[in-house]
Amino acid sequence: MRQLLVTIICKVALYSQPAGNGPFGGLTADASSRKPVGACKGLRSLTSLELSVIGATVIPASATAPEHCRVSVMAQPELNIEVNLPSAWNGRLFMFGNGGWAGEAFDTTGRAASRAKGLRAGFVMAATDTGHSAALEAGASFALNRQKLLDFGFRSLHVTAEMAKMLARTYYGAGPAKSYYEGCSQGGRQGLTLAQRFPDDFDGIVVGAPALYQTGTHLARAYWMQGLNANPFPASKLGLLAAKVYEQCDAKDGLKDGLIDDPRRCDFKPARDLPHCVAGSDQADCFTANQIAALERIYGDVMSNGKRFFPGWPVGAEVAGPNGQSGWIGQAVHAANGSGAWTSYGFNFQRYMVPWVKNASGEMDEARVFSQFDIDKDPPRLEELRQILDATDPDLSAFRKHGGKLLMYFGWADPQLNARMGVEYYEQVVDKMGPSTDEFFRLFMVPGMFHCGGGVGTSQFDMTTPVLRWVEGGTAPVRIEASRVTAGKVVRTRPLCAYPQTARYKGAGSIDEAANFTCVKPME
Structure with a gap:
């Protein structure tokens, strides 16, 4: 078996945040949160034939993030992984996906903000560059190296999930009770890849505008x-x-x-x-x-x-x-x-x-x-x-058997990825798995939204809290309220309805208020 070289540095970063108000709702770490059972720097001892730990450092609490242990991992040949372990853990793992051709640096402003939000809620946060640096290998040039292509296609996702869970077990003495993933665009494809190829890795997955038929x-x-x-x-x-x-x-x-x-x-x-x-x-x-x-x-x-x-x-x-x-x-x-x-x-x-x-x-x-x-x-x-890049398999029976829940959203006005691609995939899953598909997989279309956000629709919404409630409370989302924000002010709210339902005006009241709309089947 090829030797795996892993390097753990402790940096904290997250992938660019998908559309919406942001994940985690009102979740915060509380006094009952699990605490570390060992020292952060002790993670350096994980060095083996497969792992090489460079460093692990406790980052003090700041105005934006609580105290946490920064960990960064490099798997052979150049698969960088970053895992962030809060000192007060809510028992959950959260992983963000990538965008474009991936290879993003971990320390961007947007990722730092998203990471901080997750840490404030008490999540272990995980991320990967999928095996290459966009700064060194522009565009898709990394694909000239076949292993990097495989890492980009699917391997990096599973390795990152496994690494994050191993670090949590070592640091806290127990692995995550529940694991979640969220990503848009390329990150959306990655989420579907996880559900199809690695159905046991995550309990709740949110995918936006997935480039599934890449x-x-x-x-x-x-x-x-x-x-x-x-x-x-x-x-x-x-x-x-x-x-x-x-x-x-x-x-x-x-x-x-x-x-x-x-x-x-x-x-x-x-x-x-x-x-x-x-x-x-x-x-x-x-x-x-x-x-x-x-x-x-x-x-x-x-x-x-x-x-x-x-x-x-x-x-x-x-x-x-x-x-x-x-x-x-x-x-x-x-x-x-x-x-x-x-x-x-x-x-x-x-x-x-x-x-x-x-x-x-x-x-x-x-x-x-x-x-x-x-x-x-x-x-x-x-x-x-x-086989390497596409995430089009409609057979999600293993993910369903695992108990996984999947939420997908797509802007109908997406100018970069074809929204019909997402709708048709959902319909293929329903054809394959039957009318009870909505017991574990639901699609929410967003009229007027561009790619992963923006546009003329109500593109501000939270999909993460609904998937948490679905996984842990059994409450499936039927209607998710979304907002359009202009100059920092909410100018319109609308319900996003579980497909194939759509929002229908009741006939009275402001058309800019979600309360005046109901979710109905298209022909009603």
């Missing part, structure tokens, strides 16, 4: 970018596009409120529903044939060999968010500085993770990344990579 997402983006590269869509027309989309789709739920409750209920067709420019002209108040062709490609399902390969993009993200910019800016449509997530992620994926971008000399073939990508020929060649 290979399909990147290949679909390549297909869409082929269309956008051939027919660029100008940022200057996003306002007009958004106006036409919302004019047709906003009131489909019976209420004109600046939100598209479920984009699937609006049959928006660019070629039919947008004003066409006169041939040979391109004015600000119309769309050229090429622009409409690019939009038709994005909104339509991606087909491969005559079969549906990936769902078309839902309408909704065209609208301007809190920063005054369309959700498409920096995603499908490049920002003013030329950056675009669809391009950058798709380029990194094809450059470093797939076999067809190299020429006969084994060198990177830049031309092949987008221009020569073939939606019919290329996807079938990725079966092994799908």
Whole structure:
């Protein structure tokens, strides 16, 4: 067996916080909390053939965090793990996921704040960089090392959970009574990976906007970018596009409120529903044939060999968010500085993770990344990579048998990851496991929310407290209140309803107050 080198440093950090008001509700460590049975520095003695402990240090209490023992672990080849053990422990483990291509440093401001919040509630906090440093290996370049690709795909998650539990057992004399995980985007994929591959690692899992069909997402983006590269869509027309989309789709739920409750209920067709420019002209108040062709490609399902390969993009993200910019800016449509997530992620994926971008000399073939990508020929060649990266297995029977509870949320107006991907996965699980799926797995869709937060919807909410109550009290969430905050002020509240239910206005009272809405089935 390959030797595992583990280094334990005691640093405290957490991954970027998912959407919402933040986890842990009103939980705080109390006098009955478990105390350490040994010294923090004693964890250094865990050195073995598999573990190499560099240091363990008690961090004094501060204005933001209670006293805790900082521990950081490095597993071979370069898998960094950080575990934070409070001096007053509530008996629970909490792990945060990653974003993007992972590899984040542990000491960022956002992670420190999230870590402190968890420590104040008495949790042992755990995190990993998934086996590489983004500062040293930009984008997906780490994937050129196969072990790092495997660590990123799934291994790092299980190793981190096991390490955190071992440290808790050593430090407190007992392991966690309950273990929880939360992550959004890449972190959402990681959460589903844990439920599918390592069903006994966590009791409660919260996943937001999961990049669960990772290979399909990147290949679909390549297909869409082929269309956008051939027919660029100008940022200057996003306002007009958004106006036409919302004019047709906003009131489909019976209420004109600046939100598209479920984009699937609006049959928006660019070629039919947008004003066409006169041939040979391109004015600000119309769309050229090429622009409409690019939009038709994005909104339509991606087909491969005559079969549906990936769902078309839902309408909704065209609208301007809190920063005054369309959700498409920096995603499908490049920002003013030329950056675009669809391009950058798709380029990194094809450059470093797939076999067809190299020429006969084994060198990177830049031309092949987008221009020569073939939606019919290329996807079938990725079966092994799908097994490493995708979290699409609908069989969650082992996780259910463990007693695990899973909450998933997705913004309907997410411009970076396709919300239909999440809905369709949930429906596949229901098809596989039956109508009692909601006894352990529930989905909450968020109208108007962008990627992991933001947008024009009520994107501030707490999913962690509901999963804690579900795991430990048996109370399954049916309705979760969410807020929209502008300039520090709550301007709207709405209920998020367990899918397939949606929020329906009662017909009286302010449309900005959640109390005036009820959760109903879509056809009611």
